[in-house]
Amino acid sequence: GESVGLHLPTLSVQEGDNSIINCAYSNSASDYFIWYKQESGKGPQFIIDIRSNMDKRQGQRVTVLLNKTVKHLSLQIAATQPGDSAVYFCAENKNTGGFKTIFGAGTRLFVKA
Amino acid sequence: GAVVSQHPSWVICKSGTSVKIECRSLDFQATTMFWYRQFPKQSLMLMATSNEGSKATYEQGVEKDKFLINHASLTLSTLTVTSAHPEDSSFYICSAPTSGRPDTQYFGPGTRLTVL
Numbered sequence: 001g002e003s004v005g006l007h008l009p010t011l012s013v014q015e016g017d018n019s020i021i022n023c024a025y026s027n028s029a030s031d032y033f034i035w036y037k038q039e040s041g042k043g044p045q046f047i048i049d050i051r052s053n054m055d056k057r058q059g060q061r062v063t064v065l066l067n068k069t070v071k072h073l074s075l076q077i078a079a080t081q082p083g084d085s086a087v088y089f090c091a092e093n094k095n096t097g098g099f100k101t102i103f104g105a106g107t108r109l110f111v112k113a
Numbered sequence: 114g115a116v117v118s119q120h121p122s123w124v125i126c127k128s129g130t131s132v133k134i135e136c137r138s139l140d141f142q143a144t145t146m147f148w149y150r151q152f153p154k155q156s157l158m159l160m161a162t163s164n165e166g167s168k169a170t171y172e173q174g175v176e177k178d179k180f181l182i183n184h185a186s187l188t189l190s191t192l193t194v195t196s197a198h199p200e201d202s203s204f205y206i207c208s209a210p211t212s213g214r215p216d217t218q219y220f221g222p223g224t225r226l227t228v229l
Binding site for chain 2: 032041045089099101
Protein backbone atom coordinates (compact mmCIF):
# COMPACT_ATOMS: atom_id res chain seq x y z
CA GLY A 1 0.00 0.00 0.00
CA GLU A 2 0.94 3.61 -0.31
CA SER A 3 1.41 6.24 2.33
CA VAL A 4 3.98 8.84 3.09
CA GLY A 5 5.92 9.09 6.32
CA LEU A 6 6.09 6.99 9.46
CA HIS A 7 6.05 9.38 12.42
CA LEU A 8 3.66 12.11 13.40
CA PRO A 9 5.26 15.52 13.88
CA THR A 10 3.61 17.66 16.53
CA LEU A 11 2.55 21.28 16.55
CA SER A 12 1.63 22.97 19.81
CA VAL A 13 -0.14 26.34 19.73
CA GLN A 14 -1.82 28.64 22.20
CA GLU A 15 -5.58 28.98 22.02
CA GLY A 16 -6.46 31.93 19.84
CA ASP A 17 -3.25 31.83 17.81
CA ASN A 18 -3.11 30.82 14.17
CA SER A 19 -1.84 27.36 13.22
CA ILE A 20 0.02 26.40 10.08
CA ILE A 21 0.36 22.74 9.19
CA ASN A 22 2.56 21.75 6.28
CA CYS A 23 2.60 18.77 3.98
CA ALA A 24 4.69 17.59 1.06
CA TYR A 25 3.02 15.46 -1.57
CA SER A 26 4.65 12.97 -3.84
CA ASN A 27 3.01 12.87 -7.24
CA SER A 28 3.26 15.85 -9.57
CA ALA A 29 0.38 14.34 -11.55
CA SER A 30 -2.03 14.56 -8.61
CA ASP A 31 -4.74 17.07 -9.42
CA TYR A 32 -6.81 17.24 -6.29
CA PHE A 33 -5.89 17.59 -2.63
CA ILE A 34 -7.82 17.33 0.61
CA TRP A 35 -7.10 18.10 4.24
CA TYR A 36 -8.63 15.76 6.81
CA LYS A 37 -8.96 16.00 10.57
CA GLN A 38 -8.83 12.83 12.64
CA GLU A 39 -9.73 12.74 16.30
CA SER A 40 -8.52 9.90 18.49
CA GLY A 41 -10.24 6.60 17.72
CA LYS A 42 -12.31 8.02 14.86
CA GLY A 43 -12.23 8.11 11.10
CA PRO A 44 -10.98 11.16 9.15
CA GLN A 45 -13.28 14.13 8.58
CA PHE A 46 -13.13 16.34 5.49
CA ILE A 47 -11.95 19.89 6.19
CA ILE A 48 -11.17 21.59 2.91
CA ASP A 49 -10.03 20.73 -0.59
CA ILE A 50 -8.21 22.37 -3.46
CA ARG A 51 -7.73 21.57 -7.11
CA SER A 52 -4.37 21.84 -8.83
CA ASN A 53 -5.49 24.79 -10.95
CA MET A 54 -5.75 26.89 -7.78
CA ASP A 55 -3.13 28.06 -5.31
CA LYS A 56 -5.38 29.16 -2.47
CA ARG A 57 -8.80 28.33 -1.11
CA GLN A 58 -10.52 29.62 1.98
CA GLY A 59 -13.16 28.11 4.19
CA GLN A 60 -14.50 28.98 7.59
CA ARG A 61 -11.40 29.67 9.72
CA VAL A 62 -9.30 27.49 7.41
CA THR A 63 -7.20 28.26 4.36
CA VAL A 64 -5.34 25.83 2.14
CA LEU A 65 -2.34 26.92 0.08
CA LEU A 66 -0.91 24.87 -2.76
CA ASN A 67 2.57 25.32 -4.22
CA LYS A 68 2.88 22.98 -7.16
CA THR A 69 6.43 24.04 -7.93
CA VAL A 70 7.73 22.46 -4.74
CA LYS A 71 4.80 20.03 -4.25
CA HIS A 72 3.81 21.58 -0.97
CA LEU A 73 0.47 22.06 0.76
CA SER A 74 -0.33 23.99 3.89
CA LEU A 75 -3.37 24.30 6.10
CA GLN A 76 -3.85 27.47 8.06
CA ILE A 77 -6.30 27.52 10.96
CA ALA A 78 -7.24 30.93 12.27
CA ALA A 79 -7.94 31.57 15.96
CA THR A 80 -7.19 27.99 16.93
CA GLN A 81 -9.57 26.49 19.49
CA PRO A 82 -9.21 23.51 21.87
CA GLY A 83 -11.65 21.59 19.68
CA ASP A 84 -9.13 21.83 16.85
CA SER A 85 -6.79 19.46 18.70
CA ALA A 86 -6.47 16.41 16.47
CA VAL A 87 -4.25 14.83 13.83
CA TYR A 88 -4.37 16.55 10.46
CA PHE A 89 -3.62 14.71 7.23
CA CYS A 90 -3.16 16.00 3.74
CA ALA A 91 -4.23 13.65 1.00
CA GLU A 92 -3.64 13.62 -2.71
CA ASN A 93 -5.89 12.06 -5.27
CA LYS A 94 -4.62 10.12 -8.20
CA ASN A 95 -7.08 9.67 -11.00
CA THR A 96 -6.64 6.07 -12.05
CA GLY A 97 -9.83 5.48 -13.97
CA GLY A 98 -11.65 6.01 -10.70
CA PHE A 99 -9.77 7.75 -7.93
CA LYS A 100 -7.45 6.77 -5.13
CA THR A 101 -6.81 8.85 -2.04
CA ILE A 102 -3.26 8.64 -0.70
CA PHE A 103 -2.66 10.09 2.74
CA GLY A 104 0.37 12.07 3.81
CA ALA A 105 2.23 11.68 7.09
CA GLY A 106 -0.04 13.73 9.33
CA THR A 107 0.62 16.32 12.03
CA ARG A 108 -0.70 16.22 15.58
CA LEU A 109 -2.00 19.60 16.69
CA PHE A 110 -2.14 20.39 20.41
CA VAL A 111 -4.02 23.50 21.46
CA LYS A 112 -3.08 24.89 24.85
CA ALA A 113 -5.83 26.70 26.73
CA GLY B 114 -23.76 14.56 5.41
CA ALA B 115 -23.66 10.94 4.34
CA VAL B 116 -22.98 8.26 6.96
CA VAL B 117 -20.67 5.29 6.78
CA SER B 118 -20.74 2.78 9.62
CA GLN B 119 -18.42 -0.04 10.61
CA HIS B 120 -19.03 -3.10 12.71
CA PRO B 121 -17.63 -4.04 15.08
CA SER B 122 -16.00 -0.93 16.50
CA TRP B 123 -13.43 -3.09 18.22
CA VAL B 124 -12.59 -6.80 18.28
CA ILE B 125 -10.10 -8.99 20.09
CA CYS B 126 -9.28 -12.38 18.65
CA LYS B 127 -6.82 -15.19 19.08
CA SER B 128 -3.93 -15.73 16.71
CA GLY B 129 -4.89 -18.00 13.83
CA THR B 130 -8.57 -17.12 13.77
CA SER B 131 -10.38 -15.06 11.13
CA VAL B 132 -12.18 -11.79 11.75
CA LYS B 133 -14.80 -10.11 9.58
CA ILE B 134 -15.27 -6.34 9.55
CA GLU B 135 -18.31 -4.76 7.93
CA CYS B 136 -18.54 -1.37 6.23
CA ARG B 137 -21.99 0.01 5.42
CA SER B 138 -23.17 3.11 3.65
CA LEU B 139 -26.31 3.99 5.57
CA ASP B 140 -28.09 6.50 3.38
CA PHE B 141 -26.54 6.13 -0.03
CA GLN B 142 -25.37 3.46 -2.42
CA ALA B 143 -21.69 2.93 -3.05
CA THR B 144 -20.40 0.91 -5.98
CA THR B 145 -16.89 1.53 -4.66
CA MET B 146 -15.55 1.46 -1.13
CA PHE B 147 -12.02 1.73 0.13
CA TRP B 148 -10.24 -0.07 2.96
CA TYR B 149 -7.40 1.52 4.91
CA ARG B 150 -5.16 0.33 7.71
CA GLN B 151 -3.68 2.64 10.30
CA PHE B 152 -0.98 1.68 12.80
CA PRO B 153 -0.57 3.76 15.99
CA LYS B 154 0.81 7.24 15.36
CA GLN B 155 0.99 6.60 11.64
CA SER B 156 -0.92 7.63 8.58
CA LEU B 157 -3.68 5.76 6.80
CA MET B 158 -2.45 3.24 4.27
CA LEU B 159 -4.75 2.30 1.41
CA MET B 160 -5.13 -1.47 1.31
CA ALA B 161 -7.65 -2.08 -1.44
CA THR B 162 -10.54 -0.78 -3.48
CA SER B 163 -13.74 -2.76 -3.06
CA ASN B 164 -15.92 -2.92 -6.18
CA GLU B 165 -19.54 -4.02 -6.15
CA GLY B 166 -20.03 -6.88 -8.58
CA SER B 167 -16.36 -7.47 -9.29
CA LYS B 168 -13.10 -8.36 -7.59
CA ALA B 169 -11.37 -5.99 -5.25
CA THR B 170 -8.24 -4.19 -6.40
CA TYR B 171 -5.39 -4.56 -3.93
CA GLU B 172 -2.50 -2.17 -3.41
CA GLN B 173 1.02 -3.37 -3.92
CA GLY B 174 2.25 -5.38 -0.94
CA VAL B 175 -1.21 -6.24 0.40
CA GLU B 176 -1.92 -9.97 0.42
CA LYS B 177 -5.27 -10.63 -1.22
CA ASP B 178 -5.53 -14.11 0.29
CA LYS B 179 -5.04 -12.74 3.77
CA PHE B 180 -7.35 -9.75 3.48
CA LEU B 181 -10.47 -11.00 1.75
CA ILE B 182 -12.82 -8.30 0.50
CA ASN B 183 -16.39 -8.90 -0.58
CA HIS B 184 -18.62 -6.10 -1.83
CA ALA B 185 -21.86 -7.97 -1.22
CA SER B 186 -24.29 -5.20 -2.12
CA LEU B 187 -24.42 -1.50 -2.97
CA THR B 188 -24.34 -0.67 0.73
CA LEU B 189 -22.05 -3.31 2.22
CA SER B 190 -18.41 -4.26 1.91
CA THR B 191 -16.68 -6.73 4.22
CA LEU B 192 -13.02 -7.20 5.04
CA THR B 193 -12.02 -10.57 6.45
CA VAL B 194 -8.63 -10.87 8.06
CA THR B 195 -7.78 -14.55 7.71
CA SER B 196 -5.44 -16.45 10.02
CA ALA B 197 -4.84 -13.31 12.01
CA HIS B 198 -1.48 -12.70 13.67
CA PRO B 199 -0.46 -10.10 16.26
CA GLU B 200 1.15 -7.98 13.53
CA ASP B 201 -2.31 -7.61 11.96
CA SER B 202 -3.41 -5.66 15.02
CA SER B 203 -4.35 -2.26 13.70
CA PHE B 204 -7.12 0.28 13.15
CA TYR B 205 -9.06 -0.58 9.99
CA ILE B 206 -11.04 2.21 8.34
CA CYS B 207 -13.33 2.10 5.34
CA SER B 208 -14.60 4.91 3.17
CA ALA B 209 -17.20 5.33 0.48
CA PRO B 210 -17.86 8.12 -2.01
CA THR B 211 -21.45 9.19 -2.59
CA SER B 212 -20.54 9.80 -6.21
CA GLY B 213 -17.45 9.19 -8.29
CA ARG B 214 -15.52 12.14 -6.84
CA PRO B 215 -13.01 12.11 -3.99
CA ASP B 216 -14.61 15.18 -2.40
CA THR B 217 -17.72 13.08 -1.77
CA GLN B 218 -15.81 10.45 0.20
CA TYR B 219 -17.02 9.71 3.73
CA PHE B 220 -15.08 7.66 6.23
CA GLY B 221 -16.33 5.11 8.71
CA PRO B 222 -15.47 5.38 12.42
CA GLY B 223 -12.90 2.58 12.18
CA THR B 224 -12.51 -0.87 13.73
CA ARG B 225 -9.78 -1.55 16.27
CA LEU B 226 -8.46 -5.12 15.81
CA THR B 227 -6.28 -6.67 18.49
CA VAL B 228 -4.85 -10.12 17.83
CA LEU B 229 -3.55 -11.94 20.90
